[in-house]
Amino acid sequence: MKRFFWTAVLLFPLVSAMFAGNLNLAEISKWQYRGDGIRAVKTAQDGETYTQLSSDGRKVESHSFKTGKTVSVLFDLDVVKTAGVDYIDGYMVSPNGRQMLIQTHTESIYRHSFKAEYYLYNMGSNRMVPLSKNGPQQTPLFSPDGSLVAFVRDGNIFLVKLLYDNAEVQVTKDGKRNAIINGIPDWVNEEEFANDRSMIFTADSRVLVWVKYDESKVKQYSMPLFKGLNPEYKQYDEYPGAYTYKYPVAGADNATTSVWSFDIASRQTRQLQVPIDADGYVPRIKQMGDASKVMVTTLNRHQDCLRIYAVNPLSTLCQLLIEERDAKYVKEECVSSLVVTNRYILLPSQRDGWLHLYLYNTNGQLLRQVETGNYDVADVYGVDDATGDVYYASHEQGAVEQQVYVAHSNGKRNCLTPKKGWNSAIFAKGFKYFINQWSDINTPAVFSLCDQRGKTLSTLVDNRELNGWLKSMNLGKRELFTLTTADGVNLNGWMVKPADFNPSKKYPVIMFQYSGPGSQSVKNAWGVGMAGQGAMLEQYLAQRGYLCVCVDGRGTGARGAEFEKCTYLQMGELESHDQVEAALWLAKQEYVDGQRMAIWGWSFGGFNTLMSMSEGRGVFRAGIAIAPPTSWKYYDTIYTERFMRTPKENPDGYDINPIKRAAQLQGSLLLCHGMADDNVHFRNTAEYTEALVQADKDFSQLVYTNRNHSIAGGNTRNHLFRQCVKFFDKELK
Template sequence: MAQKQFTLEDLNFGGTNYKNMTPGDRTLLWWGDRLVHVEASACYTVNPSNGKESLLLTAADLNRSIEAAGGDETATLQGAVSFPYPDQPLVLVTGTKAYTLYNFKTRRVECRIAKTGNEQAASWNAKSRILACVTGDNLYVGGKQLTTDGSRDIVYGQSVHRNEWGIDGGLFWSPDGKLLVYYRMDQSMVTDYPEVNIPEVDDSTHRIATPAPEKYPMAGQASHKVTILVYNTASGRSVQLQAGDPTDRYFTNVAWSPDSKTIYVFELNRDQNDCRLVSYDATTGGKIAELYRETDPKYVEPLHPIVFLPWNADQFILQSQKDGYNHLYLMDKSGHEIKQLTSGKWVVEQLVGFNPQHQSVIIASNELNPLQRNLFAVDLNTGRRTLLGSDTGWHTPALSASGRYLVDKYQAPDVPRHIDIVNVDNGRKLAYYDAPDPWAGYTVPTYECGTIKAADGVTPLYYRMVKPAHFDPAKKYPTVVYVYGGPHAHNVDAGWHWRSRSWETYMAQRGYVLFILDNRGSENRGRDFEQATYRQLGQEEMKDQMKGVEFLRTLPYVDTTRLGVHGWSFGGFMTISLMTNYPDVFKVGVAGGPVIDWKWYEVMYGERYMDTPQSNPEGYAKTSLLPKAKDLKGKLQIIIGYNDPTVVPQHALTFLKACIEAGTQPDFFTYPGQGHNMRGHQSVHLHERITQYFDDYLKPLK
């Protein structure tokens, strides 16, 4: 029987059949120590000892209760529910029109808070049952309007500093639910970048494009000013943390003390080489103390708030890579370091939670292998680490309220998805779910993983290679290097098919070899590995990628006269960098959303890795691709979202202008109305275009 062939509708996330082609999963939530399996129409409790399921609640009962309470919406369960009370039969349903607290024992709605329909941010507190939300740019708490000056210039209760340093929101409730910390960002002094919305194809009422300016602080220019306020639900008043002048400072990783009396903030200078942990009085906003300070000749990057021990309110865990790798440190509340809890040439990737009974912290780390992510219990008294679950693959954990049980979802190169329920107390695991291979019956390529040495001659780098299904080592194959290469990302790990992107499968099916290498500068390999690119983005990365090319040249089946390169964002920058710095190596390239000159990128990210254009003119000149426009030889297609707020269109457009002046001939395509990445079915169109470009210019033999 002939094997089926893939289409982009199968493989691309915007495709019509994509959902059926991804590994199966289970939506699992903890209700205290009871595991709940959530489906669209019902929820089931799961016995952690044998995996047997029992009906807990149904969407039909929920909707009858909502209707009886005066609601007019139909709620679904999957993706909309949580269990905020470990010892009460209550589920919170976040619907399209309201937040509903439903008692599934009495089958009655206990609390219902209407939504405004255009919330920019929202946070509901389980203790106080109060909703804080931002609507129309202003902050409301419990239905009371707190602010009146909210606008695109004055931003309340939302992410600040362009989501750097782990920031993903701006509302932080105290543990007792009586106080709310919120961000206020004044960006009135930040330059507007002139984005434009063009009318939709079927819009008969608008003829002229409309301005859609984006506040965009470019490297070396004026940045916004952030302050932090605390709202007291009892007094109805807010106080501001007395942190001093916010000019050229960053405030991140907000945390609360267990008694709700103290607020902790990591504060960074604009150079990002001086980080301080500061405590504040939650009642007055007054500064209490500077508890911890960390400096670095290059940069410090705090990414995680402190976390207090559940059994000791006088001690907390701090994460830092001050010894070269991200590790855990036990501190007392005065800021004294009691001891380093983890150490070694590996990275703690996540602090999952605690098991108070054994006084252990549960972590995810790559201790066993740089490509893996495994789970461990770390005894805080002895430092002993105990492996939880499998010693292979890439694991995503969820810990129960008491820390006694762990849901362990993992993939391995040959495992689409497996779910274990792990008893943290004794290490026993129950195999709960095995996803079938969604690609059964299809012609599947070969996925391989290996290592080469970096350009420094010492550091091992990991690569993935994807080969056509009926690979013939005697043939010569056109080869595409897919690249990202930037900070806080990696391409190769021990997930399914070595984490291969589905477009690689599509290209292999069309007769290409794909090669993907994680160069120095990418994540999870330690501080020095990441900082090797400091003040010269793209330079060491290109050297490592060219070591990958050297390796490809040793393979008789790689046709290095037909070598292509493709990447997006930082990978788009790398694509054009490689095409113009090594014009005789790469015949074809497709660069998506590329950075062209780092002086046009935003302050927080750009200055961390490059400093300012004023202090590092040589680095900015070296990394700019504008002078390289004249060196373009191969076929290059640049693709952007016309409304990209991350890498603004000025990058690509100015490079085109430089190419015009230099007489070189890149191709260009844009997606009107789209941002940094293409959404929905437009992503299928995008990848058809990328594929077609390589088919047109790389695949044909000379």
């Protein structure tokens, strides 16, 4: 499903035509109001500089963390001319700073994974050669000493030895599509643990360690593919084809996992003795400072027990360092935000009811709880081995606010970004500097260079041009608010009012929501709304006379474990109840027409749209569900079972779904789905529409050829949004 922790890896430049008048839906669909940013920023080993991809995608530049100015150009396509390379999609600098991998001709696979052609560039000789001539590669990885590169191709791991004329060695030979995968996760592990690499080197570069996924017993799912137009698949011109892959639905067989090592000098392969449940997971493996160990994390299938092991990759022996249990489930962020350094292990945990940080030594001994209070930590940036100081972001100033903090080893804490709004950071090695990204609900992102005390040294991007344009437009006011339901539950929300808002008028309301476990749609940040960009799609609707609202109900994040996990084993029940309660609260406001209210959402938001329209109180005249799950029996094991356990264990919980409630649907409905959605399969909409037909319920439907969960590409997103606007106009005006 959706990811909620922000990571500053790739931000795109503004491509906006500045004009006066009303907003343009096609430009909103093409993200032309998101603002300027910085591309592919990576911190350098020296702690004083960072590297960045130039805006034209042809140079890799080194910049000073102190001034932001260009120190040097590390790579320039106009200087290093290589046949077939005309654009840089990404890059990776070796730990020793002598080599660079240049990524081009990238082909997306799933949400995180892709394959590409990589070129190895020697910064001393200005020589660039293909990393491999035997086909595209996945997840290349430099060894710590910079002498080796490991990568995956067709489910097998390969090593390129840079000191031996780039000799290519095949490490595994059992990789086979839809059967065995080495070094990269299968679909469900990639999607739900937000990870596309499952291999590491030991700290001394002597041993390669990886996870093997045996998905031979996982059942397959096939999606039809047609010729289409953008892109066009000419091989399907006469007959359609299909894409088939392994997808374990709730309660079904998962891939079995095991952990292996390869001694590079002796070429010996070993299976490590990690205690993994037969149906358990290995969500992460990590390098440790001690070259004789690697860290392996495991989760049981219920995901209520996280274990962290130190494993010797040569002896294969395993030692349990930390065991983390939860009465319901361990949040995915407790795994994805786990930090390991030479001296410390930093673990996020909800053990006291809030997501806080706990610092251990590398023997698994708890040293201290880093910070405490009735708030959640939002992101983890690391721990300074030299001082024991911990850097992180949290919601200490309120759930809709996010600030960057340092917690010192002496117990004192400092807020490094005190300005109200939404802050995140990219820290230099050694934490001497950081890049701060700040925005609020009315202001596009500002990127600033700061020192370790939070003092601004320079501004990299201020989006002044976009701000000036916004002020010239006929935009409505964005407001944060809170409401209390009839049940006494306090909920956070935001609304966009028309620019000519008149409190004596009655406005139709469109409610956008996502509502999934741990998500957050209400925040004092620029990127809110169905299409982000400062709720620009909502602004477009406001220009058409609508009041647009978003409310985070129970089950969403940033408000502690009790608020987030109260939906456990009954997804959809409280989430839909709270959207109806929010609608009833809105209907009591003097400026709202309670007879003209609609709700919409994408993915989990689509599911909750259907649940809210079938809740029983009939407050919504219309709704739009985009790519909705309609029965959790059709969704994947890891996500679904984290919150619901299996269908066999929790049959009543699984019966809480739109298909079961089809006869209770009230209001006009538009369903939208891509036929090549690898995440929420089209079968969800197909089975739901059949239930609606048999319940004699009218509905409208849009099906998009060859489109995945994002329903994008070519003119697709513009078409989708235009149909949604037309539907709202028809039903609410």
